[in-house]
Amino acid sequence: MRATLFLAPMDGLTHVAFRRLVAHYGPPDFFYTEMVSARAIVHQPPERDPYLFYTEADRPLIAQLAGREPEVIVQALERLEARFDFYGYDLNFGCARGRAKRYGWGAALLSEPELARKIAAGGRKMTRKPLFAKLRSTPGHDLRRLIAFAEGLLAEGVEILILHPRAPEDGFRRPPRWEEIAALKRETGATVIGNGDIFSPEDVLRMLETTGCDGVMIGRTALLRPWIFRDARAFLKGDPIPEAPNPFEPVLLMAEHLKLLPEEWREKRFNLWLFWYLQNFPFGLYYFGRVQKALGISEKLAVLKDLLYREKIPPYPARIRQNR
Numbered sequence: 531m532r533a534t535l536f537l538a539p540m541d542g543l544t545h546v547a548f549r550r551l552v553a554h555y556g557p558p559d560f561f562y563t564e565m566v567s568a569r570a571i572v573h574q575p576p577e578r579d580p581y582l583f584y585t586e587a588d589r590p591l592i593a594q595l596a597g598r599e600p601e602v603i604v605q606a607l608e609r610l611e612a613r614f615d616f617y618g619y620d621l622n623f624g625c626a627r628g629r630a631k632r633y634g635w636g637a638a639l640l641s642e643p644e645l646a647r648k649i650a651a652g653g654r655k656m657t658r659k660p661l662f663a664k665l666r667s668t669p670g671h672d673l674r675r676l677i678a679f680a681e682g683l684l685a686e687g688v689e690i691l692i693l694h695p696r697a698p699e700d701g702f703r704r705p706p707r708w709e710e711i712a713a714l715k716r717e718t719g720a721t722v723i724g725n726g727d728i729f730s731p732e733d734v735l736r737m738l739e740t741t742g743c744d745g746v747m748i749g750r751t752a753l754l755r756p757w758i759f760r761d762a763r764a765f766l767k768g769d770p771i772p773e774a775p776n777p778f779e780p781v782l783l784m785a786e787h788l789k790l791l792p793e794e795w796r797e798k799r800f801n802l803w804l805f806w807y808l809q810n811f812p813f814g815l816y817y818f819g820r821v822q823k824a825l826g827i828s829e830k831l832a833v834l835k836d837l838l839y840r841e842k843i844p845p846y847p848a849r850i851r852q853n854r
């Protein structure tokens with residue numbers, strides 16, 4: 531079976547260095563930037579914004595915009611269109627945490643369907659490129675409301691919907707309701723990409739078969755196993771799943787790719803990723819504590835080399851031991 535695979539946008543994590551790491555092992559069909567503030571794009575020179583850096587290896591790349599003022603989002607798109615070569619743009623109606631929660635971006639807009647439509651309409655006027663909308667379940671899992679919201683966006687020219695079927699109040703504690711992906715596909719007839727709790731190549735097939743979605747987006751498991759896209763593709767073709775790399779290898783590659791980012795970003799971004807990557811191992815959270823005490827990337831690498839030399843990446847499914 532052939533499926534379209536997406537790397538999910540993840541704040542602080544899906545920057546150019548991480549995407550290069552994913553590309554090294556086997557790229558998805560589409561990469562995503564992390565969410566980028568539309569306001570920041572409008573008020574700062576976007577060419578120098580590390581959130582927008584990319585290379586030839588981490589493409590096709592979709593830029594995800596976050597914001598709530600239609601005119602600011604339109605201006606941001608105009609600037610991106612003039613200066614970069616993104617494959618398409620995504621409007622974030624899904625993020626319920628951090629900056630999105632504070633500023634009323636992302637999932638907060640699920641309760642403001644008219645404003646969301648204005649954002650979509652403005653976006654559609656500004657670009658002829660594919661326009662994606664990333665959604666999550668509405669508060670209380672009100673499916674009718676979700677479908678009406680999605681139909682409003684489609685009417686304004688959004689072409690592809692991504693659904694992570696957890697409501698804002700669910701956090702990661704409750705399982706995603708994949709049946710809402712099936713319902714969104716059935717009711718809207720739009721192109722729908724399913725997302726949520728893909729922990730193995732087998733899960734990709736199960737999501738495709740049980741929901742009828744057109745493609746699958748993977749987030750956290752790609753942080754633990756940046757080679758998940760290679761493995762999912764092999765599995766869907768009926769080939770054996772390739773062997774996982776030596777656990778220290780991705781760490782070294784990541785340290786190398788981080789040089790694509792400004793120096794003052796590197797160590798923090800390394801830490802953010804290690805918090806997830808080290809969860810592959812039963813004592814990963816303890817390892818993470820040890821690494822955090824080391825100062826500087828080269829000292830951290832020395833600690834990691836020592837900690838990981840006797841480890842092996844466990845078989846699928848990837849186990850997320852702690853969410854952040």
Ligand SMILES: Cc1cc2nc3c(=O)[nH]c(=O)nc-3n(C[C@H](O)[C@H](O)[C@H](O)COP(=O)(O)O)c2cc1C
Pocket residue numbers: 538539540541542543564565594622624625664694725726727728747748749750751854
């Ligand atoms: C650390 C973290 C950061 C995230 N940042 C974003 C973001 O910037 N934009 C967005 O639309 N979703 C964001 N998400 C949600 C993911 O894109 C995805 O929908 C969610 O993790 C479920 O997919 P998964 O089960 O494959 O991880 C984030 C998730 C995590 C764990």
